[in-house]
Amino acid sequence: QKEVEQNSGPLSVPEGAIASLNCTYSDRGSQSFFWYRQYSGKSPELIMFIYSNGDKEDGRFTAQLNKASQYVSLLIRDSQPSDSATYLCAVNMIYNQGGKLIFGQGTELSVKP
Amino acid sequence: DVKVTQSSRYLVKRTGEKVFLECVQDMDHENMFWYRQDPGLGLRLIYFSYDVKMKEKGDIPEGYSVSREKKERFSLILESASTNQTSMYLCASSPTGLSTDTQYFGPGTRLTVL
Numbered sequence: 001q002k003e004v005e006q007n008s009g010p011l012s013v014p015e016g017a018i019a020s021l022n023c024t025y026s027d028r029g030s031q032s033f034f035w036y037r038q039y040s041g042k043s044p045e046l047i048m049f050i051y052s053n054g055d056k057e058d059g060r061f062t063a064q065l066n067k068a069s070q071y072v073s074l075l076i077r078d079s080q081p082s083d084s085a086t087y088l089c090a091v092n093m094i095y096n097q098g099g100k101l102i103f104g105q106g107t108e109l110s111v112k113p
Numbered sequence: 114d115v116k117v118t119q120s121s122r123y124l125v126k127r128t129g130e131k132v133f134l135e136c137v138q139d140m141d142h143e144n145m146f147w148y149r150q151d152p153g154l155g156l157r158l159i160y161f162s163y164d165v166k167m168k169e170k171g172d173i174p175e176g177y178s179v180s181r182e183k184k185e186r187f188s189l190i191l192e193s194a195s196t197n198q199t200s201m202y203l204c205a206s207s208p209t210g211l212s213t214d215t216q217y218f219g220p221g222t223r224l225t226v227l
Contacts, residue, residue: 043221045218103155
């Protein structure tokens with residue numbers, strides 16, 4: 001089983017709809033969860049992170065975490081064509097004196113005008 | 114703003130060449146990372162460093178080495194480049210190893226080995 005799993009997509013939604021991106025992880029001890037957005041040919045950029053069960057909202061984005069079920073999701077409300085990108089879920093793992101992120105393979109989102 | 118820079122955006126090398134990829138961050142971050150990203154395989158960690166002169170192997174260290182002589186600079190070295198090392202290489206940094214730390218990525222270097 002992969003440590004962090006995402007549906008690869010592509011996920012296609014019409015403009016103005018809600019896009020729902022899901023991620024599951026295998027390590028029950030994981031504490032911090034990150035969502036990155038990556039446009040084609042560009043490097044990942046952070047959208048938001050979450051470490052408490054429940055919802056965290058930032059503008060049109062809402063991250064949801066359920067540690068008991070080991071999943072984290074990202075909702076994008078009022079989706080825009082500019083949201084079309086690959087979304088990467090990442091889970092922090094503490095290692096020796098440092099920390100590292102384990103990334104999922106990413107979900108490609110396409111928002112159609 | 115955090116800034117992570119990488120020495121080249123595009124690089125073309127020959128099989129067997131020694132290749133240096135450099136990464137510099139300007140925010141006094143403790144941790145630095147090198148990843149490669151390939152279609153269908155996602156981001157894979159090659160090496161990381163949590164302090165000057167310290168390094169830890171990631172998931173795919175074979176064929177690579179790293180150097181961190183100064184806090185702001187982390188170099189990835191391909192001792193003898195091979196065609197299967199053609200990839201996008203991404204450098205990242207984070208302030209510390211705390212669980213809430215965000216990693217900030219550089220623009221990436223697309224390396225082609227012929």
